[in-house]
Amino acid sequence: xxxxxxxxxxxxxxxxxxxxxxxxxxxxxxxxxxxxxxxxxxxxxxxxxxxxxxxxxxxxxxxxxxxxxxxxxxxxxxxxxxxxxxxxxxxxxxxxxxxxxxxxxxxxxxxxxxxxxxxxxxxxxxxxxxxxxxxxxxxxxxxxxxxxxxxxxxxxxxxxxxxxxxxxxxxxxxxxxxxxxxxxxxxxxxxxxxxxxxxxxxxxx
Numbered sequence: 001x002x003x004x005x006x007x008x009x010x011x012x013x014x015x016x017x018x019x020x021x022x023x024x025x026x027x028x029x030x031x032x033x034x035x036x037x038x039x040x041x042x043x044x045x046x047x048x049x050x051x052x053x054x055x056x057x058x059x060x061x062x063x064x065x066x067x068x069x070x071x072x073x074x075x076x077x078x079x080x081x082x083x084x085x086x087x088x089x090x091x092x093x094x095x096x097x098x099x100x101x102x103x104x105x106x107x108x109x110x111x112x113x114x115x116x117x118x119x120x121x122x123x124x125x126x127x128x129x130x131x132x133x134x135x136x137x138x139x140x141x142x143x144x145x146x147x148x149x150x151x152x153x154x155x156x157x158x159x160x161x162x163x164x165x166x167x168x169x170x171x172x173x174x175x176x177x178x179x180x181x182x183x184x185x186x187x188x189x190x191x192x193x194x195x196x197x198x199x200x201x202x203x204x205x
Contacts, residue, residue, distance in 0.1 A: 010071055017068075018075045028077035028087055032094050035069035038062055039098035043105025046159060049175075050109030053166050056175070060159030063102055067152035070095065092131065095148065099123050103182070106155060110176045115183050122186030123151065129193040138200050144189035146182070154178060 021031065045059035073091060077083040100120060107116030126144065133141040146154075158178045165174050172180065 014068075014071050014075050015079075017072060018079050021072060021076050022080055026076065028073045028080070028082060029090055031069055031073040031076060032087070032091050035066050035073070036094050036098055036101075038066045038069060039101050042066060043101045043108075046102070046105035047108040049159070049162070050111060053163055056159040056162040059105070060156045060162075063152055063159065064156035066098060066102070067149065067156070070148075070152075092127075096124065096127060099127070099148065099151070102152075102155060103179075106159075106175060107179060110173065110179060112172070112176055112179060115176075115179050119179050119182040119186060122183060122188075122190060125190035126186045126193070129190050129197065133193065133197045133200075136197070136201065138197055141193050141197065143196060144192050146185045146189050151182065151186075154181075 039062075042059050042062035042065075045055045045062060049055035049059055070091075073087075074083075077087055100123075103116070103120050103123060107113060107119070110116070126146070127148065130141040130144075133139065155178065158174055162173060162175050167173070169177065
């Protein structure tokens with residue numbers, strides 16, 4: 001299900017925006033830090049949307065914008081030849097905080113902290129296993145059912161749809177069912193990556 005295979009296409013599409021950011025004098029780290037502010041604003045809107053679904057439109061748009069900035073900072077670093085280990089570290093750190101904040105806003109809006117807790121754990125473990133594979137020399141692992149790209153696209157898209165689709169289905173709104181999906185798929189992806197990593201490590205022995 002991963003959309004990472006389309007990364008080359010997205011990198012080409014974002015090129016004009018990279019040029020604009022470069023002319024404005026923005027650094028990749030500034031874009032990264034700015035994306036955290038967008039994530040916080042998105043979370044606030046998504047939390048409020050639990051009482052007033054019209055806020056899902058703003059929340060969903062901000063989530064998609066956060067994903068856009070996540071693409072922009074890396075592309076800007078490559079184009080300006082300013083990629084550094086510090087910048088990569090900051091990018092991953094901010095991404096993890098943004099993931100928790102955004103999904104926390106979704107969960108707060110729905111009010112289902114039980115399934116929300118498990119979903120957030122899965123999202124974090126998903127990313128952790130991917131980077132831990134790199135730490136032990138296997139390379140950055142992007143395989144799996146859902147990656148960060150899909151998480152942001154799904155939250156953004158479903159949130160916007162929730163402005164108009166407001167009913168409950170078997171006790172949950174479509175946003176609530178999205179949390180259920182993340183609860184299952186993110187943990188399944190973490191386990192999938194763990195198994196792949198383990199097999200690769202055993203094959204190296």
